[in-house]
Amino acid sequence: MRDWLRRAETYTIPGVFVLVVGSWELLVRALGIPPIVIPAPSAVARALVRLLSLPSFWTDIKVTLFETLAGFAIGAASAIVVGGLIAQFRLLERTVYPYLVGIQTVPKIAIAPILVIWFGFGLASKVVVSAVIVFFPILVNVIQGLGATRQQELDLLRAMCASRWQIFWKVKVPNALPFLFAGLNIGIVFSVLGAIVGEFVGAQVGLGYRIQQLNFTLDIAGMFAVLVVLGAIGITLHLLMRAIQRRVVFWAEPDRVSGA
Amino acid sequence: MIRIHNLEKTYRTRDGGTVEALARVSLEVAEGEFLSVVGPSGCGKTTLLKILAGLSPKSAGEVIVAGQPVNGPRRDIGIVFQDATLLAWRTVLENVLLPVEVQKLRLAEHRERALALLALVGLAGFEGRYPNELSGGMQQRAAIVRALVLDPRILLMDEPFGALDAMTRERMNVELLRIWEERKKTVFFITHSIPEAVFLGDRVVVMSPRPGRIVDVMRVPLPRPRGLAVMGSPEFGALTARIRALFEAEGSID
Numbered sequence: 001m002r003d004w005l006r007r008a009e010t011y012t013i014p015g016v017f018v019l020v021v022g023s024w025e026l027l028v029r030a031l032g033i034p035p036i037v038i039p040a041p042s043a044v045a046r047a048l049v050r051l052l053s054l055p056s057f058w059t060d061i062k063v064t065l066f067e068t069l070a071g072f073a074i075g076a077a078s079a080i081v082v083g084g085l086i087a088q089f090r091l092l093e094r095t096v097y098p099y100l101v102g103i104q105t106v107p108k109i110a111i112a113p114i115l116v117i118w119f120g121f122g123l124a125s126k127v128v129v130s131a132v133i134v135f136f137p138i139l140v141n142v143i144q145g146l147g148a149t150r151q152q153e154l155d156l157l158r159a160m161c162a163s164r165w166q167i168f169w170k171v172k173v174p175n176a177l178p179f180l181f182a183g184l185n186i187g188i189v190f191s192v193l194g195a196i197v198g199e200f201v202g203a204q205v206g207l208g209y210r211i212q213q214l215n216f217t218l219d220i221a222g223m224f225a226v227l228v229v230l231g232a233i234g235i236t237l238h239l240l241m242r243a244i245q246r247r248v249v250f251w252a253e254p255d256r257v258s259g260a
Numbered sequence: 261m262i263r264i265h266n267l268e269k270t271y272r273t274r275d276g277g278t279v280e281a282l283a284r285v286s287l288e289v290a291e292g293e294f295l296s297v298v299g300p301s302g303c304g305k306t307t308l309l310k311i312l313a314g315l316s317p318k319s320a321g322e323v324i325v326a327g328q329p330v331n332g333p334r335r336d337i338g339i340v341f342q343d344a345t346l347l348a349w350r351t352v353l354e355n356v357l358l359p360v361e362v363q364k365l366r367l368a369e370h371r372e373r374a375l376a377l378l379a380l381v382g383l384a385g386f387e388g389r390y391p392n393e394l395s396g397g398m399q400q401r402a403a404i405v406r407a408l409v410l411d412p413r414i415l416l417m418d419e420p421f422g423a424l425d426a427m428t429r430e431r432m433n434v435e436l437l438r439i440w441e442e443r444k445k446t447v448f449f450i451t452h453s454i455p456e457a458v459f460l461g462d463r464v465v466v467m468s469p470r471p472g473r474i475v476d477v478m479r480v481p482l483p484r485p486r487g488l489a490v491m492g493s494p495e496f497g498a499l500t501a502r503i504r505a506l507f508e509a510e511g512s513i514d
Contacts, residue, residue, distance in 0.1 A: 152345045159313050159339045160362045161332075170362070174349045251348040251390060 039221035048225035057210065061229065064195050064207040067123060068233070071130020072191035076184060079135045083142025088168070093143065100140060108133045109197050116201045126203065130194030137190065138183035145179025146172050178252040181245040188237045192230065261414060261446040262289040262312065267321035269307050269472075280471035281307045285321070287465060287474065291413075294440060294447045296461030298454055298503065304472020305450045309418050312448060313339055326413060335363065338407030338445075342419040344399035346391040346406075352378070353387035356406045363410070370409060377405040380442075381435060397428040404436070408443070417449045421456070430488055433459055441485055454500045458482075459491060466503055468510045475506055 004010050021041045027033070028040040035043055051057045086093050112129045119125035149172050157167045199208025207226055214222040269282040282304045289295045297305050310316035311323060314333040323330045325337070338359075346355045353374060360370045378387055381401040391399055400420055407415060421429045433456060440447060451457050457464045458480055466476045480499060482490050490496055 150345075152341055152343055153347070155310075155315050156339070156341070156345050157362065158315055159333045159337070160359045161335055162362045166362055170358070171347065174347065251392065 036218055036220055039224060043221040044224040044228065047219070047221040048228055051210075051222060051225050051229075060205060060207050060210045061233075063123065063205045064192075064199070065233065067126040067130055067195035067198065067206065068191045068237075070123075070127045071194050072134050072188055074127065075131035075134030075191065076138050076187055078131070079138035079183070079187075080142055080180070083139045083146065086139075087143050087146035087172075093147075097143070100136070100143075104136055104140065108136070109193075112194075112197045112201050116198065121202045121204065125201075126195050126198030126206070129198035129201075130191045133190045133194040133197075134187040137186045138180070141179045141183030141186075142176060145176030148179060149175040177249045181241070181249055185238065185241050185245070188241050189234060192234050192237070196230070261291040261293070261326060262287070262448065263322070263324040264288070264308075264312075265322040265324075267308070267311065267323060268319045269304065269311065269316075270319045282311075283471035283473045285472070285474055287477075289446055289448060291446055292444045294460055294462045295449065295465060296457035296463070297448065297450045297465045297467060298452065298457035299467030299472070300452060300469055300507065302472075303467040303469040305452075305467060306418055307472065309339075309416050309448065309450055313337060313416055335410070336413045338410070338412035338415045340400075340403050340407045340415070340417045340420040342422045344391070344396075344403040346399055346402055348391055351388050351390055352383065352394070352402050355391065355402060356387075356409055358406060359410050365410075373411075374405065374409050377408055378402070380439065381405055395428075397424055397432060400424065400432065401435070404439070408439070408445075411443075413446060415445045415447045417447065419450055419452065422452070429453075429456070434488060436460065437484075437486060454503045455491060455496075458496060458499050458503070459486065459488075464499075464503065466506050468507070475510060478502070 024038075025041045028038055039047070086096055108129075111132070115129050115132070116125045119128050153171045153175070154167060157171055162170065195206070196208040196211075199206040200212065203209040207230060211223055211226050214220075214226065264285055264287040267282055267285040268280070271279045271281055273279055285304075285308065297308070299305050307316065311318050312325065312330065314330050314337075325334060346352075347358070350358070353371075356374045356378065357367055357370060360367055360374075375384075375387060378384060381404060383398060383401055383405070386394065386398065386402075391402070394402065400423075404420070407417075421432050424432060437460060447460075449457075449460055451460075461480050464478045464480060465474055466478070467473065468475045478499065482493070482495055
């Protein structure tokens with residue numbers, strides 16, 4: 001109890017924040033850097049307060065959040081289904097895997113303009129961009145995870161006369177979960193990225209659209225304020241994912257698998 | 261209970277060659293017998309066990325278990341590996357009941373039995389714990405209970421105590437004999453420890469590597485029930501010395 005009070009990070013993490021933001025403010029003021037180049041943190045804070053008082057900004061937040069979560073859900077669900085199928089059939093896995101690795105190296109962001117042409121300027125195209133970006137890292141992790149069961153555990157189940165189906169559900173799936181969560185943790189961050197990129201390409205609403213609008217009016221402080229909001233969204237989603245991971249994969253050390 | 265006749269097993273290596281893992285192995289195990297198999301690593305002990313368990317196909321010869329030729333896993337065999345192989349996301353009781361679940365039998369009926377077996381091996385009160393909360397010896401005892409929960413006629417054990425420290429290992433040996441004396445299973449026990457093989461077995465099969473084959477089969481004349489004190493007896497010393505001499509003559513001491 002009260003353990004965190006004794007830990008050094010409890011003081012160093014906010015310390016770094018105060019130090020960086022403080023010296024940023026001081027430098028901008030002392031050197032007289034124009035707000036069009038780098039706005040002072042106080043100006044960013046004022047811009048944030050102003051934006052948060054606009055109902056249209058809240059609509060932007062809601063729209064981007066919706067695109068993000070819908071894209072994540074669709075991308076993750078299809079990656080799990082496709083990954084499950086691929087891992088079940090050896091030949092399929094061997095055939096498809098080189099292509100997956102190939103596609104992994106293509107920057108998916110580059111296809112966002114095409115997707116916007118296909119799916120229009122509305123919500124749908126952003127959801128699709130987000131889903132596509134989320135899909136691959138999760139897929140690769142699912143396939144890897146389903147192949148990660150130790151031979152010993154497979155032998156154990158086979159010796160009990162377990163069916164293929166039982167082996168899949170009772171050992172392969174639980175063993176894949178830490179990998180799946182490693183993929184989901186990457187995916188949730190990517191899903192925000194996908195929504196924003198989709199909005200950059202063409203949109204009438206959303207935080208990505210808002211950044212572009214502020215850019216046109218050279219409101220750099222406003223752009224920074226939107227970045228703060230995006231950061232907050234990203235951190236919240238990441239922490240949420242971590243909390244779910246800790247409950248579901250309670251037996252695995254989260255640090256052991258997050259890099260997988 | 262188990263009859264093996266002229267069993268052969270050859271593996272194909274990656275460069276296209278073949279490795280003879282077992283060469284003309286013949287062996288019979290009587291019902292209720294405790295058979296120890298001892299040999300250095302690479303002598304095909306584990307291969308032999310996997311063939312008996314129906315996990316690995318044979319290349320030639322005959323393997324008959326309980327009157328039927330082996331051509332796949334059987335329900336009346338319990339297996340214990342060197343590594344306890346408990347599933348990390350299941351509690352001790354859930355792990356022990358896994359065979360019941362896989363064979364779709366009534367969990368409620370086997371719960372009592374599982375708890376009684378856990379108590380027998382000194383794990384009463386640990387049924388709700390997860391494997392990573394248990395010591396190596398406790399995990400291995402849970403694995404033994406899992407192998408016993410469906411009351412199999414045959415117990416196959418592949419160096420089950422190999423990863424344990426010497427003290428725990430001796431205690432586990434005594435416990436295993438106690439369980440066996442209570443339920444008289446046919447036990448096929450693989451080890452690379454000569455004293456362990458002699459202490460536990462009715463007979464000791466001595467194997468040698470490259471290719472794996474049986475060098476000798478010795479009857480252990482020690483009276484039962486056996487306690488650890490038996491290890492100090494002259495018969496025990498003579499038998500272990502004879503087995504050791506066999507390995508030395510084969511030039512296969514690791």
